[in-house]
Amino acid sequence: MATTSQATFRIWRGENNKGGYVDFSLEVEEGMVVLDAVHRIQATQATDLGVRWNCKAGKCGSCSAEINGSPKLMCMTRLNTLDLTKPVTVEPMRTFPHVKDLVTDVSWNFTVKQRIPPFQRRPPDSHGPDGPQWRVRQQDVDRPQEFRKCIECFLCQDVCHVLREHHMHDKFIGPRFIIHAAQLEMNPLDDGNRLEALKDDFGIGYCNITKCCTKVCPEGIHITDNAIIPLKERVVDQFYDPLQKLFRIFK
Amino acid sequence: MPGYSTFEYDVLVVGAGGAGLRAAIEASARGAKVGVVTKSLLGKAHTVMAEGGMAAAMGHVDDRDNWRVHFADTMRGGQYLNNWRMAELHAKEAPERVRELESWGAIFDRTRDGRILQRNFGGHRYPRLAHVGDRTGLEMIRTLQDHGIHQGITFHMETTLLTLLVIGGRCIGAFGYERERGRYQLYLARAVVLATGGIGRAFAITSNSWEYTGDGQALAFHAGATMLDMEFVQFHPTGMVWPPSVKGLLVTEGVRGEGGVLRNKDGKRFMFDDIPENYRSSTADNPEEGWLYTQGDKNSRRPPELLTRDHVARCIRREVKAGRGSPHGGVFLDIAWIKEKLPNSVEHIKKKLPSMYHQFKQLADLDITQQPMEIGPTTHYMMGGIKVDADTQMTSVGGLFAAGECAAGLHGANRLGGNSLSDLLVFGKRAGEHAASFATGQTAMGAPAVRDQIEQCIAHAEAPFNRGMSGENPFSIQAELQETMQNLVGIVRIESEIEEALSKIRTLKKRAAIAGVGGNREYNTGWHTALDLDSLLTVAELVALAGLERKESRGGHFRDDYPNKDAAWGEVNLEITRGPSGHPDLQRVPVRPMPADLQAAVEENK
Structure with a gap:
């Protein structure tokens, strides 16, 4: 059956950002993921090791961490993709306030979403016995469906330098919420317009398209190309197009 | 100063999955x-x-579908032990x-x-499942979450309940702790909805x-x-x-709905x-007919x-027992053959199964478009649980509701x-509606009425710290319980095996009572696990007891x-209540006869 080998996990432990790395040595088997290793350490060597996880299937986006320096889901990172001859470092996401061990306070993200104007449905095309009905073609929903694959792991927020290096949490909503706004803007059933808010309140202009967010997205969403750039273009069209401006003046 | 914070709501919803969120939205x-407590972060349930x-007889793909067929399918699938009134409401209200x-x-x-697409699924006569690829649950929870956060609902994330507070047969709230900092919380409520999964x-x-x-079941x-x-x-x-x-880890039934077939190690499609x-007349008798069915042929x-x-x-x-299984103790599920x-x-x-493609590629180094998957049975769902009134979702305790x-x-x-x-949507909505109307007629109770209960609860919760690392390891107890239930x-x-399991569960209960953990209350997973043991052991015992009593094979019970x-x-259905000494008291209760109209719906769809 499974072949075993020895590995060292260098896990960042501590509370409220005070702490450091602790090494744990562990027997590991074929097919294991990083979260398995963390669980085994928890069960046998450190029962109070703090780690947030839920589905262990890459569907809920709870177990985000930085593994050997890269933002990843612990449950989807197989050990055979890592060099086990060296210690594997596992540390919390550094962009959010630290709570304990691998757990960070991600509540900022939830307050940001609250600020974005919600879905505003357009009038239905007809009414059936069981409620309103809309006719929408699949081609027209492919794009917003891509953004709705987001599992809110916040790895894109973690890696975004506007947030990570420049701490502009009150001026910039981050890639996760730009794609949230994008799926609303591109939903054929939505009547709302969030472009002015994207420009003024959500700081879409701060993104300088380094695509770091796209690289770490575990769902493979084309965050920059399919959401951020098209929204930037729409903002430009609405607010900075000289012909449009002229047209508005005469109107 | 009490060692806890107090919150007061008309309706307290426990759980933020589909049922909990839908109940909260409705009550609000x-x-x-409305307050919602959830063990994890919002949107992760x-x-x-x-x-x-999600099954709903909208008839978009096959217009022969209607609620009567859905009702009959549900009853037949449940081997007629279902609460027929719930099955009726569910079939009628799901499309809305x-x-x-x-x-x-x-x-x-x-x-x-341009309408909502529906797909085939096991036991449903017509294509009935509204879906989004193979991530429908994500779509549902995100929609409810994004709608719910704008309805004035208060969310208490990462919070676990330790007990419900009941006075004079009426539930007046709950007591628990938030996991992040380990602080205790008292929730006083006029009605409580359990939606804990x-x-x-x-x-x-x-x-x-x-x-x-x-x-939820244990509480x-x-x-x-x-x-x-x-x-x-x-x-x-x-x-x-x-x-x-x-x-x-689940491999969606959608794989079979899209044409995936099961084979043993000899390559034989053993399901034939x-x-x-009772399913012979509605099942294909050759592979070609089965394939045509999955591709939407209405005559297959x-x-x-x-x-x-x-x-x-x-x-x-x-197949596995007979030695015809796959190398790792399962059988083959093949979609690549298409x-x-x-x-x-x-x-x-x-396009149709993106998550499955992703899951196998990433976790098993296997490309499902080229190779068959290896699969085997996995514990998935609890049909049993808290008994509720079909229309209102109220339990046998006043002011306590349950859904999902x-x-x-x-x-x-x-x-x-x-x-x-x-189910989550139909009965989540009903629970929220009826909890809100129940709450209107009730006065809230003050904290003093339950002070003793709270003090006991805190003492119980703190006990694992007093025993420290010399106490029993909670992770070991949990693992042993899981092995016991799995094997027996x-x-x-x-x-004989169920009896063996019951005696092991009793031993584990004694060990759980002396579980110990180190560290402090801040995000202490060992402590959380120690406290979860109460629930796990309670439900495990109830499952084993009922399983011992039902001396036949039917549905999930073999x-x-x-x-x-x-x-x-x-x-007969089996009901269990807590006896005077605290021990489970089991009763056989006759199934209520179905009204003529519903009986007719069953007959016309046989």
Whole structure:
């Protein structure tokens, strides 16, 4: 059956950002993921090791961490993709306030979403016995469906330098919420317009398209190309197009 | 100063999966002040893992569908132990709930003429599951979450309840702690809705997330509520079996709905060998007919791979037992074969089953468009749970409601795929509605009335710290319980083994009472696990007791010593309440006869 080998996990432990790395040595088997290793350490060597996880299937986006320096889901990172001859470092996401061990306070993200104007449905095309009905073609929903694959792991927020290096949490909503706004803007059933808010309140202009967010997205969403750039273009069209401006003046 | 914070609500909802969120939204819409406690972060509940879709007889793909067919399918799938009133309400109201989700921003896959697309699933006569690829649960929870955060609801994330507060037969709130900092919280409420999901974590191999520790069932049982059908646990036929670390992870039934077939190691499609009598007339008798069915041919019958989950799971186990299994103890599920039929099969599979493609590629180094998957049964769903009134979802305790998986009745002895997501919406809404109207007539109780209960509860919660690392390791107790349930009260049961399990559970209860942890209350997973043991052990015992009592095989409950269905048992449900000494008290309760109109719906769809 499974072949075993020895590995060292260098896990960042501590509370409220005070702490450091602790090494744990562990027997590991074929097919294991990083979260398995963390669980085994928890069960046998450190029962109070703090780690947030839920589905262990890459569907809920709870177990985000930085593994050997890269933002990843612990449950989807197989050990055979890592060099086990060296210690594997596992540390919390550094962009959010630290709570304990691998757990960070991600509540900022939830307050940001609250600020974005919600879905505003357009009038239905007809009414059936069981409620309103809309006719929408699949081609027209492919794009917003891509953004709705987001599992809110916040790895894109973690890696975004506007947030990570420049701490502009009150001026910039981050890639996760730009794609949230994008799926609303591109939903054929939505009547709302969030472009002015994207420009003024959500700081879409701060993104300088380094695509770091796209690289770490575990769902493979084309965050920059399919959401951020098209929204930037729409903002430009609405607010900075000289012909449009002229047209508005005469109107 | 008390060692806890106090919050007051008209309606307290416990759980933020599909049922909890829908209940909260409804109660709030009816003017109630609503608080939601959830063990994880918002949007992470187990609903997120649901893949295939939500069943609703909208008739978009096949206009022969209507609520009567859906009702009959649900009753037949549940082997007629279902609460028929719940099955009726569910079949009638599901389409409206799906449309409502769309009107809140959900984006379902579309038919060619632009309506919500519906897919085939096991036990459903017509294509009935509204879906979004194979991530329907994510779409549902995100829609409810994004709608819910704008309804004035207060969310208490990462909070676990330790007890319900009951005075004079009425539930007046709950007491628990928030996990991040370990602070205690008192919730006073005029009505409480339990929507805590299932119990899969009582088993070693499960598709369920860590939260599924049976909290709602245990809280309700200790509060005096009646439990129903606890012997009926669903083992989903297709969970991953390799590599070991992902054993149990779900492989959606959608794979079979899209044409995937089951084969043993000899390459034989073994499902054709055993088609139950009551499904024979609606099942294909050759591979070609089965394939045509999955491609939407209305004159074809469904392939035997889409028989009900209980049956498919047992057929797989039979193949493995007979030595015809795959290398890692499962059988093969093959979708790659459709390349013989479809020129663009690779793109087709990736489009229809993106999460499955991703899951196998990443976790098992396997490309499902080219190779067959290895799969085997996994603990998936709890049909039994808290007994509720069909219309209002109120339990036998005043002011205490339950909805979704933690409630019982809709699914009888076996749940059809797709009926869970619609269950969450239909009965979540009803629970929220009736909890809000119940709350209107009640005065809230003050904290002093329950001070003693709270003090006891805190003492109990702190005890593992007093014992420290010299106490029993909570992770070891949990692992032993999971092995016990898996091996002795699993997919095939026998009297001697269930009795052995019961005696082990009693021993584990004693060990859990002396569990110890180190560290402090801040995000201490060992402490959380120690406190979850109470729930796990409570529900495990109830499952074993009911499983011992039902001396027949039906739906999710299979007894090796009574391998056949028994007509007499087909007319009783098992109820369990907490006896005066605290021990479970088991009762056989006759199934209520169905009204003539519903009986006719069953007959006309036979």
